[in-house]
Amino acid sequence: MPLVWLIMPLIVFIFGLCIGSFLNVCISRLIHDESIVFPASHCPKCRKKIKWYDNIPVVSFLLLKGKCRNCFERISWQYPIVEILTAVIFLCIFTKWGFSRELIVYNLFVSGLLVIAFIDAKTTFIPDVITIPGMIAGLILKVIFAFIDKSFTNLFDAGSGMILGLAVFGFIVIVSRGGMGIGDIKLAGLIGVFLGLKNTFSTIWLSFILGGIVGIFLLVSKLKGRKDAIPFGPYLVMGALISMFWGENILNWWLGH
Ligand SMILES: [Zn+2]
Numbered sequence: 001m002p003l004v005w006l007i008m009p010l011i012v013f014i015f016g017l018c019i020g021s022f023l024n025v026c027i028s029r030l031i032h033d034e035s036i037v038f039p040a041s042h043c044p045k046c047r048k049k050i051k052w053y054d055n056i057p058v059v060s061f062l063l064l065k066g067k068c069r070n071c072f073e074r075i076s077w078q079y080p081i082v083e084i085l086t087a088v089i090f091l092c093i094f095t096k097w098g099f100s101r102e103l104i105v106y107n108l109f110v111s112g113l114l115v116i117a118f119i120d121a122k123t124t125f126i127p128d129v130i131t132i133p134g135m136i137a138g139l140i141l142k143v144i145f146a147f148i149d150k151s152f153t154n155l156f157d158a159g160s161g162m163i164l165g166l167a168v169f170g171f172i173v174i175v176s177r178g179g180m181g182i183g184d185i186k187l188a189g190l191i192g193v194f195l196g197l198k199n200t201f202s203t204i205w206l207s208f209i210l211g212g213i214v215g216i217f218l219l220v221s222k223l224k225g226r227k228d229a230i231p232f233g234p235y236l237v238m239g240a241l242i243s244m245f246w247g248e249n250i251l252n253w254w255l256g257h
Helices: 004-031 059-063 078-097 101-123 128-149 153-176 182-220 233-254
Strands: none
Touching: 004 078, 004 101, 059 078, 078 101, 078 233, 101 128, 101 182, 101 233, 128 153, 128 182, 153 182, 182 233
């Protein structure tokens, strides 16, 4: 086996950890409405600037035992979780698609999805700053690919996936009268552009199943009451991630082929 096939997965994984670290910054700063570029990383409690050696993904969290070096404030588990999650998904994308156009497109897509899922879980709010530009960027990419490939099949697929996502969740928002947020409509549209018609279909079903199971558990265990807002974005994101890798298999299984 050539050495590159041993080294490349490691490089992809470390790259994923670094991107995950950046996604953490995006999550925290979008929630607090701060700039993503400035200021430099700082402790949210004592505001002290974090040195580069205390900012290494996962490693620094372990060395500091999850506490700020200056004020000993606990660092959220969100940081290592997002870093490892990003790295693992990037590695899965690389394993499935190798060096390809999909590698770049899906890495960008997943980065956006992870930020949305964590912000929605923490605030029950899905940032338009990601969903709307993401949808436009996705469509532009599909148009460029259509001209490169001299085939419009994938562009039509992206367009119909987007319409399916927007229509299904638009309908749910109207019927549920505020039970589901407007942000979920745009998130479903974004997923539609990147995954196309079939995988968006499987994403929607999976999100209902996953959201239903967790929702019932939360109600039965009395962790949440009937009136509590339960963010749906994380389930859409989970459904999209599963469909991205196994959507075709799931649909074939459902349809009994
Ligand atoms: Zn501190």
